[in-house]
Amino acid sequence: MADLTTTFAGIKSPNPFWLASAPPTDKAYNVIRAYEAGWGGVVWKTLGEAGPPVVNVNGPRYGALHGADRRVIGFNNIELITDRPLELNLREIKQVKRDWKDRALVVSLMVPCEEEAWKAILRQVEETEADGVELNFGCPHGMSERGMGSAVGQVPDYVEMVTRWCKQHSRMPVIVKLTPNISDIRAPARAAKRGGADAVSLINTINSIIGVDLDAMTIAPSTDGKGTHGGYCGPAVKPIAMNMVAEIARDAETRGLPISGIGGVTTWRDAAEFMTLGAGNVQVCTAAMVYGFRIVEEMITGLSEWMDGRGYTSTADFVGGAIPNVTDWQYLNLDYAVKARIDQDKCISCGRCHIACEDTSHQAITAMVDGKRRFEVIDEECVGCNLCASVCPIADCITMEPIAGIDPRTGREVGHGYSNWTTHPNNPNRKAAE
Amino acid sequence: MAMAEQVGGACPKGAKASPIEFDLHAPLTGHQARVEAERCYYCYDAPCTTACPTSIDIPLFIRQISTGNDLGAAKTILDSNIMGAMCARVCPTEQLCEQACVRNTAEDKPVTIGLLQRHATDVLLNDGRQLYAAGAPTGKRVAIVGAGPAGLACAHALARLGHAVTIFEGRAKSGGLNEYGIAAYKAVGGIAAREVDYILGVGEIEVKHDTRLGRDISLDLLRSQFDAVFLGMGLGGVNAIGIPGEDLAGVEDAVGFIAALRQGVPAPVGRRVVVIGGGMTAIDVAVQARLLGAEDVTIAYRGAESAMKASPYEREVARVRDVRIKTGLRPKAILGEAGKVTAVEFTYADGRDETCTIPADQVFKAVGQRFLAGDGASTLALEGGRIAVDEGRATSLPGVFAGGDCVAGGQDLTVTAVEDGKIAALSIDSYLRA
Numbered sequence: 001m002a003d004l005t006t007t008f009a010g011i012k013s014p015n016p017f018w019l020a021s022a023p024p025t026d027k028a029y030n031v032i033r034a035y036e037a038g039w040g041g042v043v044w045k046t047l048g049e050a051g052p053p054v055v056n057v058n059g060p061r062y063g064a065l066h067g068a069d070r071r072v073i074g075f076n077n078i079e080l081i082t083d084r085p086l087e088l089n090l091r092e093i094k095q096v097k098r099d100w101k102d103r104a105l106v107v108s109l110m111v112p113c114e115e116e117a118w119k120a121i122l123r124q125v126e127e128t129e130a131d132g133v134e135l136n137f138g139c140p141h142g143m144s145e146r147g148m149g150s151a152v153g154q155v156p157d158y159v160e161m162v163t164r165w166c167k168q169h170s171r172m173p174v175i176v177k178l179t180p181n182i183s184d185i186r187a188p189a190r191a192a193k194r195g196g197a198d199a200v201s202l203i204n205t206i207n208s209i210i211g212v213d214l215d216a217m218t219i220a221p222s223t224d225g226k227g228t229h230g231g232y233c234g235p236a237v238k239p240i241a242m243n244m245v246a247e248i249a250r251d252a253e254t255r256g257l258p259i260s261g262i263g264g265v266t267t268w269r270d271a272a273e274f275m276t277l278g279a280g281n282v283q284v285c286t287a288a289m290v291y292g293f294r295i296v297e298e299m300i301t302g303l304s305e306w307m308d309g310r311g312y313t314s315t316a317d318f319v320g321g322a323i324p325n326v327t328d329w330q331y332l333n334l335d336y337a338v339k340a341r342i343d344q345d346k347c348i349s350c351g352r353c354h355i356a357c358e359d360t361s362h363q364a365i366t367a368m369v370d371g372k373r374r375f376e377v378i379d380e381e382c383v384g385c386n387l388c389a390s391v392c393p394i395a396d397c398i399t400m401e402p403i404a405g406i407d408p409r410t411g412r413e414v415g416h417g418y419s420n421w422t423t424h425p426n427n428p429n430r431k432a433a434e
Numbered sequence: 435m436a437m438a439e440q441v442g443g444a445c446p447k448g449a450k451a452s453p454i455e456f457d458l459h460a461p462l463t464g465h466q467a468r469v470e471a472e473r474c475y476y477c478y479d480a481p482c483t484t485a486c487p488t489s490i491d492i493p494l495f496i497r498q499i500s501t502g503n504d505l506g507a508a509k510t511i512l513d514s515n516i517m518g519a520m521c522a523r524v525c526p527t528e529q530l531c532e533q534a535c536v537r538n539t540a541e542d543k544p545v546t547i548g549l550l551q552r553h554a555t556d557v558l559l560n561d562g563r564q565l566y567a568a569g570a571p572t573g574k575r576v577a578i579v580g581a582g583p584a585g586l587a588c589a590h591a592l593a594r595l596g597h598a599v600t601i602f603e604g605r606a607k608s609g610g611l612n613e614y615g616i617a618a619y620k621a622v623g624g625i626a627a628r629e630v631d632y633i634l635g636v637g638e639i640e641v642k643h644d645t646r647l648g649r650d651i652s653l654d655l656l657r658s659q660f661d662a663v664f665l666g667m668g669l670g671g672v673n674a675i676g677i678p679g680e681d682l683a684g685v686e687d688a689v690g691f692i693a694a695l696r697q698g699v700p701a702p703v704g705r706r707v708v709v710i711g712g713g714m715t716a717i718d719v720a721v722q723a724r725l726l727g728a729e730d731v732t733i734a735y736r737g738a739e740s741a742m743k744a745s746p747y748e749r750e751v752a753r754v755r756d757v758r759i760k761t762g763l764r765p766k767a768i769l770g771e772a773g774k775v776t777a778v779e780f781t782y783a784d785g786r787d788e789t790c791t792i793p794a795d796q797v798f799k800a801v802g803q804r805f806l807a808g809d810g811a812s813t814l815a816l817e818g819g820r821i822a823v824d825e826g827r828a829t830s831l832p833g834v835f836a837g838g839d840c841v842a843g844g845q846d847l848t849v850t851a852v853e854d855g856k857i858a859a860l861s862i863d864s865y866l867r868a
Contacts, residue, residue: 068472069468069469069472070468346540347539348536348537348539348540349477349481349536349539350475350477350478350536351477351478351479351480352475352476352477352478354478355478367478367479373479373481393475394540
């Protein structure tokens with residue numbers, strides 16, 4: 001069995017599956033249950049400054065976007081940082097770390113943008129012997145109205161400044177958690193690096209309205225008839241998160257900066273995808289909240305099986321493995337062409353490929369052949385767009401197969417060489433072919 | 435057992451399994467309906483719709499259920515088939531829409547279209563909202579003979595087109611076979627009568643009960659008093675087997691037994707019951723007898739099982755209730771003592787020079803029904819003993835149309851009778867407006 005041990009920003013854990021800072025990590029009871037279930041680490045739910053803790057609404061805090069059979073596809077929340085006293089959290093953190101030395105325990109922090117405030121809480125966290133801190137620059141709701149969370153994360157200068165304070169006033173590894181509610185994720189990531197961050201983690205939740213109650217004319221979750229935007233997460237945000245992780249992983253300025261991948265990780269496969277895009281580990285919240293802590297068993301065994309099959313002995317063997325193949329559009333090979341191929345033995349004749357192509361794409365799939373219901377690709381029309389394969393309900397029934405020779409659609413020779421937009425004759429800014 | 439579930443072994447949650455309340459197709463709960471609706475692939479040019487004799491837009495109504503629009507789903511169904519509620523219960527869906535479902539190809543498990551149709555139509559009938567109204571009056575009057583599925587469907591469509599309709603029904607109640615000829619376990623809760631009420635709720639339809647063609651009224655009279663006539667009187671005659679002993683006490687017509695049971699007339703069952711026949715009625719009476727407490731029920735059919743008109747599904751319904759199906763047995767005589775049946779003697783269809791006897795204290799004859807042309811339709815051209823009609827359901831007499839079981843070429847199904855009524859109504863409308 002592959003060794004899943006990881007060292008992330010200097011923090012060791014028996015596997016790369018951490019629980020993200022969120023309700024599942026709000027107190028010792030939950031964290032101990034998580035460790036018992038097998039989680040490699042947790043990021044304790046965000047602590048605020050000393051004094052009376054924040055309060056949460058007493059109405060619903062969560063809302064869900066459901067798919068077939070009420071599967072939770074997206075999830076949002078309006079919960080704030082921990083509403084338990086700081087001292088209680090610190091006491092529990094210290095005890096839990098003492099009892100679970102082999103597991104990672106990182107503490108998430110969010111205090112006002114003042115050096116003294118950060119200095120004070122860092123000292124207190126250090127005393128717990130926690131493994132590190134994560135700076136919550138991400139929360140998009142509630143705390144951001146008070147100048148914290150994403151209000152900091154959206155201003156790269158603040159990110160850099162606070163990160164620098166934390167590095168100055170602590171010997172602990174500092175992970176900077178980034179908000180996706182920004183146009184270019186590389187800016188805050190670069191700022192974190194300039195400030196001395198040991199790692200970044202992303203994404204935090206996305207600003208969202210999860211649904212509208214059409215009877216009450218309010219949004220969900222609703223508190224006494226009024227709603228506010230919440231933080232969106234769950235499987236639906238994974239593609240957004242993966243792009244942001246990859247952007248940082250392949251950016252010249254931040255290359256090599258450890259990344260903790262967060263956003264819709266539900267299965268071992270999700271984790272492996274994030275990791276091949278440069279994440280050293282992953283953090284999970286929604287999947288645990290939907291299914292319970294035991295899902296980590298599937299993640300551990302699944303990742304391990306996959307690594308064994310690929311001959312990987314440690315996670316370092318594949319972290320960032322896909323990054324060399326993430327590029328800009330302008331470098332994609334325009335001499336490469338595929339055609340859809342429908343496996344007639346697998347086809348169940350639902351016709352979805354046909355109607356999708358017919359109504360919205362390139363009219364490249366038949367509905368009828370020789371008077372019979374039959375779906376076949378018309379190579380002369382097929383642009384290889386992958387829509388048909390995307391809507392087909394049967395896995396691997398429609399595949400996109402590379403062609404070589406004359407493309408019957410364009411009449412042009414394809415499939416042998418490499419040429420991209422930078423040298424394409426239609427590009428007014430093309431460079432001279434070399 | 436999975437098989438038992440497939441053949442309607444379940445009772446609705448909380449329902450008493452009393453023999454007369456037993457519901458072969460227990461309704462889906464709202465949750466079950468949503469889950470099942472999510473299974474529909476929303477096929478292009480959907481094979482289920484093509485397979486439906488009334489061409490219900492099945493993908494649309496299922497999609498409406500999945501979005502919580504049950505009333506909209508019901509309207510989609512009724513727009514094509516005004517008897518959608520009964521058809522959901524009595525249609526051989528396993529040979530029509532559900533057989534065509536593409537889910538069969540990959541999983542051998544179609545979307546349970548019949549149950550979803552029942553769900554939507556139940557919601558509408560419970561809601562009571564009237565979706566249809568009579569059209570602007572044309573001043574034309576149409577006579578309809580028979581308040582069965584064909585006649586009611588025709589009447590409803592004509593009323594919507596603005597024609598005044600009078601239905602002449604020989605029995606005391608409307609509904610035809612839905613009311614008198616379908617096993618009780620397929621029509622619990624007075625659904626047949628409730629559906630009739632809903633259909634008549636469109637307005638401009640008058641029903642005269644206990645008025646039989648050939649006895650109380652004549653075709654000539656109807657032709658002279660109305661602008662057009664539709665005949666949908668079904669099959670008036672019950673076939674006799676033509677063997678000694680048919681007049682013994684304990685020998686009954688299956689049709690009469692089912693009708694009595696449906697009308698709440700006490701219908702005692704024996705301990706050992708033999709049903710002679712191989713169609714739906716044979717199954718209905720056999721299963722009904724078992725449910726009412728008969729210990730030993732045998733269906734004896736003269737041909738091979740594959741030649742039985744009862745579908746494989748219907749046969750399974752019987753078998754899981756311990757009904758024995760014996761094939762290749764030709765009835766030779768019904769035996770008795772003191773004027774009461776004691777057994778049925780059979781010869782073998784394979785020509786063996788032997789006989790066998792099956793002990794019985796009750797024998798049901800279910801060897802089919804026939805059209806009685808003498809009952810007022812003797813001036814019409816017949817084909818194979820039933821009324822000959824063209825594609826538009828016009829008979830050989832101008833202004834006289836026909837549909838349902840009394841016309842040639844039918845499948846003796848409620849759903850095809852409804853389609854006949856629909857088509858005839860359009861033809862009558864064209865005829866009246868010409």
